[in-house]
Amino acid sequence: MDLEYGPDYDVFRKQVRAFIEAHSHLAPPSSDRAARPSSKAVEWQKLLIEHGYTARTIPQEYGGFGAEPDILQSRIIAGEFARARVSGGLSNQGISMFVPTLLELGTEEQKLRWIEPTLKGDVVWCQGYSEPGAGSDLANLKTRAHIENGEFVVNGQKIWTSTAKHADMIFCLVRTEPDAPKHGGISYLIFSMDTPGIEVRPLKTMTGHAEFNEVFFTDVRVPLDQIVGQRGQGWFVANATLGHERGMLGDPDALENRLQALIALMQEEHLGQGRAIDNPVLRDRLVALQAEVAAMKYNGMRILSNSLRGEPGGMAKLIVKLQSCELAHQISALAIDAIGELGILYHNSPREREGGAWQWNYMFQLGLIIGGGTAQIQKNIIAERGLEMPREPKLAKISDAAKATADMPRHKQGSA
Amino acid sequence: MDFGLSKDQQMLRDAVARCLADTCPLDHVRECAERDNPLSDKVLRAVQDLGIPGMLVPEEHGGLGMTLLDAAIVAEQLAYAVAPVPFLASHVLAPITLSEAGSEEQKAHWLPKIASGEARIGVAISETIEVRDGAGVSSAAGKLNGTALFAIDFEGADAFIVADSGGRLHLVGAKASGLKAIALTTIDRTRCVGELRFDGAEAEPLADDRGATVARLRAAGRVILAADSLGAGQAMIEKAVDYAGQREQFGRLIGSFQAVKHMCAEMAARHEPCRSLVWYAAHAFDAVPKEASLVACHAKSHTGEVHRFVARTSTEVHGGMGFTDLIGLHYWFKRIGFDRQVLGGPETVRAEAAALQGWIKAA
Structure with a gap:
């Protein structure tokens, strides 16, 4: 040590x-x-x-x-x-995901053209991965691109596209080989958000803000060379960046800062007779979270040391997204409880604290628990890759079983 | 920069693990647990051959002069094997007390004997954390009166280190007149605690340092209990994963059901960061003393919570078998239960952590 x-x-x-x-x-x-x-x-x-x-x-x-x-x-x-x-x-996702992807898999021409303006904030990107029918099962995506007159023609819909409203460009997964196996028919295209046929609709979330968008493509024409990797290799290309996103969501410094903000809040805010931190139940919850943040901090140092030695992060790394997102959410939950009834104030209300940031975080962090690989997908990964537990049986067997039971009578809520 | 175990520490871990795999199979633990005195001479001898009693004894007194992190590594392995041997008080807290608060004469008398395994000392400091049933020890003119509960490594101790209600430490022979020692029976048959009743028992004082050594003992004890919990939790997770990979129901391995898989993933996800927390807490005890008490509190309370969850979840993954005596899973369950309560349960320890940070106003 x-x-x-x-x-x-x-x-x-x-x-x-x-x-x-x-x-x-x-x-x-x-x-x-x-x-x-x-x-x-x-x-x-x-x-x-x-x-x-x-x-x-x-x-x-x-x-x-x-x-x-x-x-x-x-x-x-x-x-x-x-x-x-x-x-x-x-x-932003251009810097954290698209640039690393290009560095790994882009052509020299693509690197020279896109990386510098992206880094400098002159070109803003959005990420077109998720679709209404392709969330956890991302490879099920249906947005398709067929070739017509020497161009890709893209049709379909993306969702959860943050920054789409402001983006100049999109990096986008589309199905180019409809007859290829699920993971083998996908390509990674890049094109301008000004291309005719793109419609961006803000997606308002439970926070009351539109942090995300839906993006609709109708006959969007993309030159054939605006592709990263080869046709049909998009799944591999995208996976090079998903790792970056998961790493990004588990930043121990961010947890530490949220915790420090919570401690400050609980020392400043009064609840009844004393400060919030004088309430033994709230204080107990605070110390419990402090211990967890410490555990994640040292876990992060362990991962760092592993990478310095050239060793894989192992289980210590696999659990980061699941644990960090949950912990961040609990920190916000305690902050709301610590300010009592004031905790419900939002939308620039009189007496609101910190611009409603705790409520916004509490809701938005639930989005982060779901996004970037849901908690349940994370648990599958921890169990199957980390603990080497048996995989789910083949899907075919399950769908046969589902057919066999499809006509069985169902119990419905409210039925006698 | 290297956050982790050194090569030597990895070798230590592996050597202790091999030794316990050979000498301390579950059948042996079971045999021991059914006796009045559950300690295993066989395992104790094997552990002595590895030099474990002298780990924290300074080299000039015949020990190995190692660190609390080394001791935490051993604690983890002892718990992994649910080894019925004394350790926390006799091989960790007693040598720390004598090294840091003993007179030259006390050191010269006891430390070599601790290192060789010739003598064992139990430690009773629970009343400095939480007084139960009116216990508490007063000292006057070299005599102790009152009661100390939860003397750790009670069975077979030659002497006890006892904290009085002012946080001063005393050393009293197990056979001192005026001392009545009563064994307490706990859920955990792999470790022994007892009650010490003093009626004018003669005791030697250790350095009176206004509770500083007692605070060190609380920190060291909590780190070792956290490490113990870590080892027991590791065993319970591995057992759950193994069982789920063998047991079939509905024509499938139960480990392929997400309900079961996710229980295992949740255990692993909560357990894994505990390892780094315990390592850091142990490291801080020797290397970053100003952080040691607080991070020891964090390690103790957090592992207490996480491993209670692991203990019940692993038992549930085993289904009915987990609940029986047949597979002996309960030995680890109970070890975790002991680790959680002794030297302060999570709420008590968190209150102490809050006080250490000035978050509790003086009453």
């Missing part, structure tokens, strides 16, 4: 801290992932790239900083920006 990063890294950490102290007044307020980046956010992003605090390991010819990959340096940067609660740069 050695928790020291070493003198070189200590120097690096001091540099990062000094940079943040000197420049944080230029940083935009916490980033809104659903909106187009403000000019302040774009300027900040450019400054961060210049100093190597974001896009650090992306080669310079693609607009990055061009440093050698160094897990500890990346960790120090993430940790210091989180600690200072200063934006660590743009974090």
Whole structure:
């Protein structure tokens, strides 16, 4: 057990801290992932790239900083920006998912054309994966693209497309080989959101906001070369990025910051006679969550050490998305309980706390538990990959059984 | 930067695991549990051959001078094998107490004997955490009066380290006149606790440091109990997964049903981060003393909660068999139950964690 990063890294950490102290007044307020980046956010992003605090390991010819990959340096940067609660740069799906995909699987021409403007916030992307009939079973997607006059012609519908309203471009999974097996007939296309035939409808969620959209495609014409990987390889290409999304949803710094905000809230807010933190039941729940956040923090350090040694993350990594999303949700739940009846205030109400952020988080984090691989899918992965438990029997057998029981009488609620 | 076990620590873990797999199969645990004194001489000898009693004894007193993380690794393996041997008090808390608060004479007398396995010392500090049934020990002029409950590693102890109600520590011989020692029977037949009744029993004082050593003992004890819980929980998860991979119902392995699979996944998902928390808490005890008490509280309370869930869920995955004595799953269930309560249940420990952070106003 050695928790020291070493003198070189200590120097690096001091540099990062000094940079943040000197420049944080230029940083935009916490980033809104659903909106187009403000000019302040774009300027900040450019400054961060210049100093190597974001896009650090992306080669310079693609607009990055061009440093050698160094897990500890990346960790120090993430940790210091989180600690200072200063934006660590743009974090949208173009940067977190599309750029890594292109770096791995794009052509040289695609890399040169797209990575730099994406990193700098000049081109905003949205992700067209999920469909109404393809959620957990993503490979069941039905949006199709046939070839006509040397172009793909896309028809279908996507859902859960955050940033679609503001996006310039979409990276999109479509079925190009309808006769191929489920996972083998998919292609990964990229095209402009200005292409005729695209309609974006905001998808209002339980939070009252439209953090997502639905996107409809009617005869959307896409040049044949706007594809990443080969035709029919889209499933493989997409899986290269899903890992990035799952990693993103389990950030221990984010949990730590939410917990610190909760502690501050419970020390400030009064409930009856004393502060919220003076209530022994609420305080007990707070300490229980603090222990869990600590466990996830050290679990994260263990994963970090595994990757430094070139070892797989194993079970420690498989559980991160499930546990972190649940924990974040519970932190918000306690915050609402800690402010009692004030906890229901929302929609810019008088006496609302922190702009209704706790209620918004409480609802939105339920979305994160469901999105990016539902909790139930995560449990399947933990059980089957982590614990090597037996897989579900073949689907054919189940559908035969379903047919056999289809005509059986059903008990309905309310029927005698 | 390396968060994890060193090569030596991995070797230690594997050596203890192999030793216990050879000497401490479940049939042996069962045999021991049915006796009045459930401790296993055979397993104790094997553990002594590995040098475990001297792990935390400084080298100048014939021990190995190892760390609490090393001890936590051993605790995890002892629980994994539900080994009926003394450890927490005799091999961890007693050497820590004597090293940190003993006189030179006390160290010279006891530490080599602890290291060789010649002497064992039980530890009674429960009243510094929570007083039950009016217990409590007072000390005056070298004599102890009152009652100490839950003396750990009670059976076969040659002496006891006892905290009085002012948090001062005393060393009293097991055969001292004025001491009546009464065994308490617990759910867990693999470890022994007892009650010490003092009526003017003569005791040697240990350094009076206003409760500082007692606080260290609470932290070390909680880390070791958390590590124990981790090992027992690991065994229960593995057993549930194995059982679900063998048992068939409705023509399928029950492990292929999502209802069962998800129970196992939930156990693993809650259990796995506990490992890192326990490692860090053990590391902090030696390397980051200012964090040690708080993170020990977190490790103790959190593993207490998680492994209660694991204990009941693993039992449920085993269906009716889990509930029987036949497969002996209950030995781990009870070990986890013991780990949760001793040295403070989760609520008590969380209240202490809150107080350590200044979140509870002085009454």
